[in-house]
Amino acid sequence: MKQEINISVSPKQASSEEFYKPILAEKLHVDENRIQLINVKRRSIDARQRVIRINLSADVYLDELPVEEKIEFKYDLVDQKPSVIIVGAGPAGLFAALRLIELGFKPLIFERGKNVSDRKRDIAKIHREHLVDPDSNYGFGEGGAGTFSDGKLYSRSKKRGNIRRVLEIFYANGALPEILIDAHPHIGTNMLPGIITSIRNKIMEAGGEIYFNSRVADLIIENDRCTGIMLADSTIVEAEAVILATGHSAREIYEMLYEKGISIEAKSFAVGVRAEHPQTLIDTIQYNQPVRGPYLPPATYSFVEQVDGRGVYSFCMCPGGIMVPAATAPGEMVINGMSPTQRNTRFANSGMVVEIRPEDLNEFRHLGVFAGLEFQRNIERLCFSLNGKTQFAPAQRMADFVADRFSQDLPETSYHPGLVSVPLHDKLPKRIRTRLQEAFKLIDKKAHGYLTNEAIIVGVESRTSSPIRIPRKEDTFEHVKIAGLYPCGEGAGYAGGIVSSAMDGERCAEAFAENYKLASK
Structure with missing residues (x-):
């Protein structure tokens, strides 16, 4: 039998089940031995009064254990499926890629920076030698600006997507379980590189492709539809659509869009x-x-x-x-x-x-x-x-x-x-x-x-957000003038952190899949 219960306890009492289990039993009016499992769902600090309290929300299972529910995500092989280009390997781009795989599409990610391991060496040079590589730094590279950050997983954008799902994906890729219960969860910069690497591996194992050191210089536009990209080395790559998830510091992208007459504001x-x-x-x-x-x-x-x-x-x-x-x-x-x-x-x-x-x-x-x-x-x-x-x-x-x-x-x-x-x-x-x-x-x-x-x-x-938005349609998520182009995440002006960017990446992937299905009928 499951009982849902909220308690307010001292910081010490909240620190261990051995302290809060008797409190839960007393509140439920049951013998402590009847409690088989305590699943803390939410934890927050109340420091408004002189005596600090910790608020716990928990599911308490009496007399029997629940059926174990594993958090896992299935990614089928998509190497022969229709492809979608993603520009940028930050949270918006990576989560768009994972969602595309779930929906049966092959993501092709192009990232101007380096993989997270090589990126660490360039960041070290900034500290030691004061040398900034314009393609590999705290802003650019695998995982985007969020890789080397506090790793906060909090968003006020509850209407923009499934926050819980984003947290579970991070957990499935190596984050600590506390992120699933803390009111203001964070991962930490020491853990984020490993988590980003795990996400990359899942994308590639499913048949997705990731290209580092690949700066996008132009978009291929035909009859007001985006059909691909051109890289800085003049390589042209075509796909069913392009998700533009470049982050708030990719200023060259805004300039390129403006020169092509593609609306920005x-x-x-x-x-x-x-x-x-x-x-x-x-x-x-x-x-x-x-x-x-x-x-x-x-x-x-x-x-x-x-x-x-x-x-x-x-x-x-x-x-x-x-x-x-x-x-x-x-x-x-x-x-x-x-x-x-x-x-x-x-x-x-x-x-x-x-x-x-x-x-x-x-x-x-x-x-x-x-x-x-x-x-x-x-x-x-x-x-x-x-x-x-x-x-x-x-x-x-x-x-x-x-x-x-x-x-x-x-x-x-x-x-x-x-x-x-x-x-x-x-x-x-x-x-x-x-x-x-x-x-x-x-x-x-x-x-x-x-x-x-x-x-x-x-x-x-100065980089809290971009001073420019790339406008998109509310229904299809495509650019207001260019079909097949999906402005996404912080760089497009539709997110403001790791979680909201990840959710926006998923929403763009889902919008593309729906548009593709309608166009195929």
Whole structure:
């Protein structure tokens, strides 16, 4: 017999079944020996009160064990099936490929970067030698930008697809089972490369094909229908359709589409800085106690403020994480964050960004749809010029930044290439600087101690999303003017993270399959 039950327990009680099993038995009014299995379905932390509680939702099986349900996905051989080109091997592209295989189609993935193992070596060069390979870096390569990140598996896009299915696919490919129950699950950058490799192997074992070091230079368009791609070496590949899942940093794709007269449009995005605090300070603020203790995870946070008519918010918060150099081309300075599975470094970092709308960019108005893209480029080049034209990052203590005061020194940091003290209060564009300064004051009123010189801000966090959308039809998911072209994921403006990108990849695959079936009748 199965009983569904919710309990609120202490962090220690939630840490082990030996502690919460008696509590469940008491609440169910049964002998503890009758409990044969406890399946925790959901776990979340409630730190709103002085005494922290852990909320557990569980299925409790009395007197008998349930029939075991294995999580597995079947991928039949598709090597002789109709093919679909996927441009980009990030989460949108990889999940589109897996779904196409399930639907009986052969995916052909073309990725400008390298496989995840070779990509690691190029990323190491960024840290050691400050050399950025424009095709293999934190943004480009197998797994996309999400491979070297915190690996958050949380999305507000519940109407866009099956979140549970995405989590189960990650679990089936090596993620820890906790991602299936935690309210805000994450995988961790140390585990993601192995998981991405497992997904690649499944695609190839089923007859799909993946081509690395294969930059797409053009689309083949005939009678307003996309029938294939041309690679940078002039190789032409044809297929039934093209799923364009290039990620938010593939700027050359937008330029290529524009030159071909294929509709793209400007959209809002965000630019700001990375804020880094000691993790112990964030723990104290969020848990309202001097020491976190052994049974609580490193604390996270999420802040949203409105300043002068624009949103200022935290983005990709990485507890127990590190900051990394995420430029995708020489001459840029871009900062991102990531965390290992255990989130066990001494630092907490998060993007703190300001909403930028197309109408805010009057000085770039002459560039039309590329105004936001040029604004991004300008601020990335500016921050690169401030650091001696290396991957040393410009930084300032947070309280100094708010007070318009130069930081004479900087604290320890997780950013391995190194920091340079720069008066960012004098260098960042006014529309970003003043809103960040005011937002930090507002946040400190809610989370006292957040605004401190123990924290630093580092420039620049500019790749939260693309400033350009590639529009598509709501019903067929095809481009509004070009049949057979499926704009997909973050780069197309329809996702904002690993899970939403994965779900969008699946939806594009399903839309293609439905359109193909209708066209074949």
